[in-house]
Amino acid sequence: MRLASVGWVSLGVLFVSPLLGVAACGDDEVVTTPGIALDEFVQSYRDASCALLVRCGAMPDAETCLATTQADQDIVQAAVAASSGNLSYDADAAKACIDAVRASSCEAGTLFPEALAQACDPVFGERKAEGEACFAASECEGVGSFCDESCGAGCCEGTCRPASAGAAIGEACSDEQPCVATAICAFDDELQSTFCVARSGAGEDCVQGGCSAGLSCDPGTNKCFQLAKSGQNCNPDLDTRVCAHFGEFCEVESRRCTARPGVGEPCGETGTTDQVCAAYAYCNAGTCALRPVAGESCAEQECLGNLRCEDVEGELLCRSRGSTQACIAQ
Numbered sequence: 001m002r003l004a005s006v007g008w009v010s011l012g013v014l015f016v017s018p019l020l021g022v023a024a025c026g027d028d029e030v031v032t033t034p035g036i037a038l039d040e041f042v043q044s045y046r047d048a049s050c051a052l053l054v055r056c057g058a059m060p061d062a063e064t065c066l067a068t069t070q071a072d073q074d075i076v077q078a079a080v081a082a083s084s085g086n087l088s089y090d091a092d093a094a095k096a097c098i099d100a101v102r103a104s105s106c107e108a109g110t111l112f113p114e115a116l117a118q119a120c121d122p123v124f125g126e127r128k129a130e131g132e133a134c135f136a137a138s139e140c141e142g143v144g145s146f147c148d149e150s151c152g153a154g155c156c157e158g159t160c161r162p163a164s165a166g167a168a169i170g171e172a173c174s175d176e177q178p179c180v181a182t183a184i185c186a187f188d189d190e191l192q193s194t195f196c197v198a199r200s201g202a203g204e205d206c207v208q209g210g211c212s213a214g215l216s217c218d219p220g221t222n223k224c225f226q227l228a229k230s231g232q233n234c235n236p237d238l239d240t241r242v243c244a245h246f247g248e249f250c251e252v253e254s255r256r257c258t259a260r261p262g263v264g265e266p267c268g269e270t271g272t273t274d275q276v277c278a279a280y281a282y283c284n285a286g287t288c289a290l291r292p293v294a295g296e297s298c299a300e301q302e303c304l305g306n307l308r309c310e311d312v313e314g315e316l317l318c319r320s321r322g323s324t325q326a327c328i329a330q
Contacts, residue, residue, distance in 0.1 A: 035091025036098060041123070042079050044094070046071050048101040049112075056106035057247020057260060058279045059305075060290065068293055068305030071324040078124045078138035080326035087139065088125035097123050107229055107244035109213035117143050128160045135327040146178050155327035167196045186210045200224045208240065216241045228257050249276055261288050280304055292318045 036044050049072070050065035059065040082089040100119035108115070127141040134140050134147040135157060144163030150156055158176075166180040167173045172195055173185035179196035186197045186209035200206040202224050206217040211224040218225050219240050227244035228234040234242045234250035234257050242250045243257035251258045260278040261267050267276065267283035277288035282301050291304040296318055298309035303318035310319045 034095065036094040037091060038079060038082055038089045038094075041089075041094050041098075042071050042075055044098050045075050045101065048098045051102055052104055052106075052111060056111055056245070057262075058111060060263060060278075060280050064280070064290075064293070065305065068303075068307050070306055070321055073324055074136045074138035076324045077136035077326045080328065081139055082124055084328065087127060090122055090125060093120075093122040106246050107214075107227075109215075109227070109244070111246055113213060114143070130160055130162055130165075132160050133157045133329070134160045135329075144178070144181060146176070148177070150176060157329070169196050169198050171196050184210050202226055214244060230257050232257055247278060263288050263290050294318050294320050 046066070046069075047062070050059060050062045050069070053059040053065055054062055059068075078087060079089075081087040097116075097120035100116055104111070104113070104116055121143050124138065128134055128139050129141060130145075132140075135150055135155060137146045140147055140160035142162050144166075146161055146163075146166065147158040148161045148165075150158030163178075163181050166178045167183075167185075168180060169183050171179075172193065173179050173183075174194060179185050182199060183196040184199050185194050186207055187194050189208075197207050197210040199212045200210055200215070200217070201212055202215055204224055205222055206224045207222070208217050208219065211217050214227055215224040216227050217223070217240060218238060220238070228242055228250070230243075230245045230248060233255055236242070236250040236252045236255060238250075245257060247260055248257045249260050250256070260276060261281075262278050263281050265277075265288050266286060267288045268286050277283050281288040281290055283289075292298050292301055292307075293304050294307055297316060298318045299316045303309050306321060307318040308321055309316055312319070
């Protein structure tokens, strides 16, 4: 097997691009095919994802988002597989997928909920059945399927498994080993590891991270409660997430869910809780500052996006992960 390097902006060298317009013989009429061409899909998905992250307060702007994040590994792998004829590609389904990402709610509990997986599932067809070899989950048929024992860009071949074959409640879990549909992969503070826990409903017993979408676990009562929507009343005294919108927090004085402060805005302790900065920022001497980007020190703060913190001649600096790569079996 070998690695095929995939750039963030143009994937044209890897694909035989579908024609978007076909001229009829003997006239100038052009028939336009709707949808998104295969060689445009990876970048279109990336652009739509960044638009969602900006709208939901996870990134300050699209330019910064694109500079600090990579193309999605699963999307790249599926696109390259389709370009080589191993998967089919539906341009109309691709457009529907991109539209769904751009329209996704910031109050869905997570920025990329299962509804988006359902919306984007038809983009790639003729995917591999249970037991067949794979490099990424996107090559396997069925929503929630996964590529067991694969290693991402390391190009270790895994095996397609359906969602029902995920880790059971109480078993260890990870991105490569997800939980069954009835469970959530939650972090255990005592064991410092992740395990599958049952999805709990409103008013049910819970552990942190173990409530169903739209709910949060009250650390005082260990019961799931409904997250407050934008502008609604909330309890700032709870030491857990209380607002449904990803980019909001419970403001102490108004006791309502409001936008987290961005770069240049005041932050810090206000009453009984902290006025926490937006996800892309941190509180620096009472003012929100942008998290470090490529070339800046990460000795005290996490890098923005999925930049990685590396030791460069004795100094910890944020560095780009480079182009996303796809695996091709030989």
